[in-house]
Amino acid sequence: MGPHPVLILGGTTEAKAVAEALAARPDLAPLLSLAGRTLSPRPQPVPVRVGGFGGAEGLARFLKEGSFRLMVVATHPFAARISAHAARAAAETGVPAIQLTRPAWQKQLGDRWQEVETVTEAVSALGDAPKRVFLAIGRQEAAAFEAAPQHAYLIRSVDPVDPPLTLPRMESLLATGPFDEAAEEALLRARGIEVVVAKNSGGAATYGKIAAARRIGLPVILVARPPLPDLRQASRIDEVLAFADHVLAPAKKRGV
C-alpha cells in the first residue's frame, strides 16, 4: 500500500508548517489546497492545488475521488465558509478531519480594545468625527469602509484592494508579514494614526500592530472571530500528527 493521501486546506503560515511536518513522513502523501486569492503565493513544501471545490458537495466529491484518509483544516480563523464546508464534507464522507487554529489574542493590561462582531460594526465603531485610521483587516472586506468616507485611511494588504476603493483620503501600503512591533510603532507614529482596525487573527506574525498600539496608547477596534465549525480542534501541530497516527493506525492497533 502506498502513502496515505492527506488533504490540507491552507492559506496560512500554519498550513505550510503542517505541510512540512506531514511531508517528512514517508507514510503520508499531503496535498495542499489554496483558494488562489494571493497573486504570488509563497513556495510550498508539498504539491499544491488551487481554487474552490464548488461548495461542501464539491469538497466531499474531491475527498472521495482522491481517496483521502485525512483532512487537515488549516485555513485562516476568519475563513468561515471553507471551514464550514469542510465540516459538512467530513460528516458526509466519513473522512476524519481536524482543524488547526492559532489561539486568539487575549487582552492585556494597557490594551484599549473595542471588540466588535463584524467588519460592518467596526465601520460604525469609528464614529462620526474624522480620524486617521490604520486599516489592517486584509483586502477582502476593506470595501465596507467606503460607508465612512470622513476618515483618512492607511490600508495595508498583501495584494491591492480590488476593485480599488473610492475613499477620498486613503493610502495603500502593500506588505506581507511578519511585522515586528518596533516597525509597527514607527509606522503608527509616523502616520499620526489615531485608531487601528484589525481582526483577532491570533499568532505572532501580525501581533506587532496590537503591541505597538498598546505601547502608544491607541485604541484598537478588534473584529472577533466567527464561531468555529463542528470539527475536532487542535492548536498545535503535534496534536494534528497524533490524530493522524490515531486515524491511520491499523484497526487492531487502535483497539477496534
Ligand code: NAP
Ligand atoms: P472563505 O470565505 O471561507 O471561503 C470562500 C470560498 O473560497 C470557499 O467557499 C471555497 O470555495 C474557497 N476556498 C477558501 N479556502 C480554500 C482553500 N484552502 N482551498 C480551496 N478553496 C478554498 O475564505 P476567505 O475568507 O475568502 O479566505 C480565502 C483563503 O485566504 C483561505 O484559504 C484562507 O485561509 C486565506 N486567508 C483568509 C483571511 C481572512 O481574513 N479571511 C486571511 C488570511 C488568509 P468553494 O466553495 O468553491 O469550494
